[in-house]
Amino acid sequence: MISKKKISIVTILLAAFLLLASSTVVQAAVNPLAKMPRKDSEVANTAITGKGWNFMTPEYSSKVKIQVKSYNPKIATIKGHTAQNSSNKKYYAGYEIFCVSPGTAKLKVTVTVNSKSYTKICNYTVYKWENPFKTLKIGSKNYLPKFNKSGYYVSQKDISGQVFSFKINPNYTFVGASCLKNNPFSSVQLKPGNNVLPKNAYSVSVRVESKKNGHFYTINIHIPQNSPY
Incomplete structure (x- = not known):
C-alpha cells in the first residue's frame, strides 16, 4: 500500500512540474518578435498615404526597449519606436522601414522586455518603381512621363474640371482610383478611360497591382492650391 506521505510528495512534484511547464509555455507565447516577418518587401517611390509602422510588438505592463540596425542602408533604413497605450497604460515597441533603392537589405531587430532580449533578422526586398500606365492624360496634355521615376506628382496648375484619362x-x-475635392469635401470614384475631375479637386490617386511581384503601385497627383491642408 502506498503511504499518504509518498502520495503527498508525488503530488507536490507533479504540481511543480506542471507549474514549470505552464510558465515555459507562457514565456514562449509572449515573445515580442514572434510575429515579425523574416521576409518582407515594398515598392520604392510609390505614392503611399498614411503609412505607419511596419511592425508592432504585443503590449506589456513593463517598459519595452528596441534596437534596430540595417546592414544595407543604401537599400533600406530602419527606425525603432517605443510607445505607451494611453488607455491601458501598457507599453509596446515597433519599427518603421524606409526604402532607399532597389535591392535586398538585412535588417536586425532586438527587443528587450522583462530583462530578456529577443533578436530576429528580416530580409527586406525593395522593388524598383515602374510606371504602370500605358497612357495617362489630363485634358490634351500627356502626363505619362511624369511617373517614370516615382508615383508622386505635384501639379502647380489647377486641373479640376478637366478630363482625366488613363489606361493600365x-x-x-486595376485596383481602384479616386479623386478628393474640397468645398464641400467629397470623394469621387474614377475608372480606366475618361473621367471628368470635379471642381476644387486636390488629390487624384490610382492604385494597381503588379502581376509580376504581387505588389501595389500607387500614383498620386496633388493640386496644392485646392487643398484644405
Missing part, C-alpha cells in the same frame, strides 16, 4: 499597362491589374 497589361502587366498590372
Whole structure:
C-alpha cells in the first residue's frame, strides 16, 4: 500500500512540474518578435498615404526597449519606436522601414522586455518603381512621363474640371482610383478611360497591382492650391 506521505510528495512534484511547464509555455507565447516577418518587401517611390509602422510588438505592463540596425542602408533604413497605450497604460515597441533603392537589405531587430532580449533578422526586398500606365492624360496634355521615376506628382496648375484619362499597362491589374475635392469635401470614384475631375479637386490617386511581384503601385497627383491642408 502506498503511504499518504509518498502520495503527498508525488503530488507536490507533479504540481511543480506542471507549474514549470505552464510558465515555459507562457514565456514562449509572449515573445515580442514572434510575429515579425523574416521576409518582407515594398515598392520604392510609390505614392503611399498614411503609412505607419511596419511592425508592432504585443503590449506589456513593463517598459519595452528596441534596437534596430540595417546592414544595407543604401537599400533600406530602419527606425525603432517605443510607445505607451494611453488607455491601458501598457507599453509596446515597433519599427518603421524606409526604402532607399532597389535591392535586398538585412535588417536586425532586438527587443528587450522583462530583462530578456529577443533578436530576429528580416530580409527586406525593395522593388524598383515602374510606371504602370500605358497612357495617362489630363485634358490634351500627356502626363505619362511624369511617373517614370516615382508615383508622386505635384501639379502647380489647377486641373479640376478637366478630363482625366488613363489606361493600365497589361502587366498590372486595376485596383481602384479616386479623386478628393474640397468645398464641400467629397470623394469621387474614377475608372480606366475618361473621367471628368470635379471642381476644387486636390488629390487624384490610382492604385494597381503588379502581376509580376504581387505588389501595389500607387500614383498620386496633388493640386496644392485646392487643398484644405
